[in-house]
Amino acid sequence: MLTAIIVNAVVIFTMYFPQYKDNKWLWWIDCAFIIFFLVEMLVKLAVLKPKAYFSSNWNRFDCLIVLGSLPVLFLEHNESMHGTQLIVLLRLFRLIRLVRFLRFIPNIEQVMTGLGRALKASVFVLGALVFLNFMLAMITCNFYADIAPEYFGNPLVSIYSIFQLFTLEGWNEIPAAIAKRVDPDTGLPFLSDSAIGITRFYFAIVVVLGGIFGMSLANAVFVDEMTMDNNRELEKKVDDLTEEIRSLRDMLQKGEDLG
Structure with a gap:
């Protein structure tokens, strides 16, 4: 087959x-x-x-x-x-x-069970990430829609761009592109030097919140649930071994008492 x-x-x-x-x-x-x-x-x-x-x-x-x-x-x-x-x-x-x-695939049933359990455990973390993405996308769209319309021209595009930042894709290129934009009417930069600094700081916060903390937390929860079966098996073996050691110790203690 x-x-x-x-x-x-x-x-x-x-x-x-x-x-x-x-x-x-x-x-x-x-x-x-x-x-x-x-x-x-x-x-x-x-x-x-x-x-x-x-x-x-x-x-x-x-x-x-x-x-x-x-x-x-x-x-x-x-x-x-x-x-x-x-x-x-x-x-x-x-x-x-x-x-x-x-x-x-060997043990596919166990893998699928672990996957389902991991998805259930991650739903709240993923929901929080979606909300954070939405909130940051709206904020960024409000301030940068006219400066970088290809990234933040409308809420949907903005959501996608923020998600890119969460995955650390384009985390440097997007703020750099915004900093280089000039007004086509005046030929002057859209942003002053201080505004460029604030922009870079803002996008750094976005990357840290969503990309480092958020995605890492979601990944940690997901992997932990996926490997829970293995952890439980190891815990059971440790418990069994502990019980055997306790039984042997009791037997030795009884032997000493009889002696």
Whole structure:
């Protein structure tokens, strides 16, 4: 099964090269894989029975992907449908089949459980970061929209630029670009030397708050929750070892008392 998924992934990958986009052979091979996965699903349904089959999240996912891929067999090379948005969506949906690779990652269930737990634990930190991003974006948009419209021309662009600063991307280029801006009417700089200093200080605060403290905190919480299973396992081993040592000590103490 893993081999089939890998080969199918290679075929889909190749089909996205312009010179192979309309290659008939690749299309037929891809259709063969769709039929293969359909047969696999039907066999599993027959062997496991629907109740047992759909009790597995992976089986439900496979069923969704297979059923979503079936229209490709009938529509993709229909001249009236060629190039339509529906075909584009079907092609994109077909790529989701590559997620099947996750099934073969060792301990994937444990990883997914840890991921879900980490997301839940991080929701408040991420919410605080979103609020901080929004607040700083509005402040920055208010003061620098006319000076650097490509970065802070409207709230949405400003939110994206502040997020860039949070990720430490462009943390130096953005304030430097603002400092160099000149008024096209007068040819004079928009900002005085003192205003440039305040601007650099302001963006330094943005980077420290969001990029260093905020993102680092979110990352720390996320990683801590992801590795909690390992920590619990180690704690259990330590507790078991402590209990064994305590038992041995009690046995030695009893032996000394009897002696």
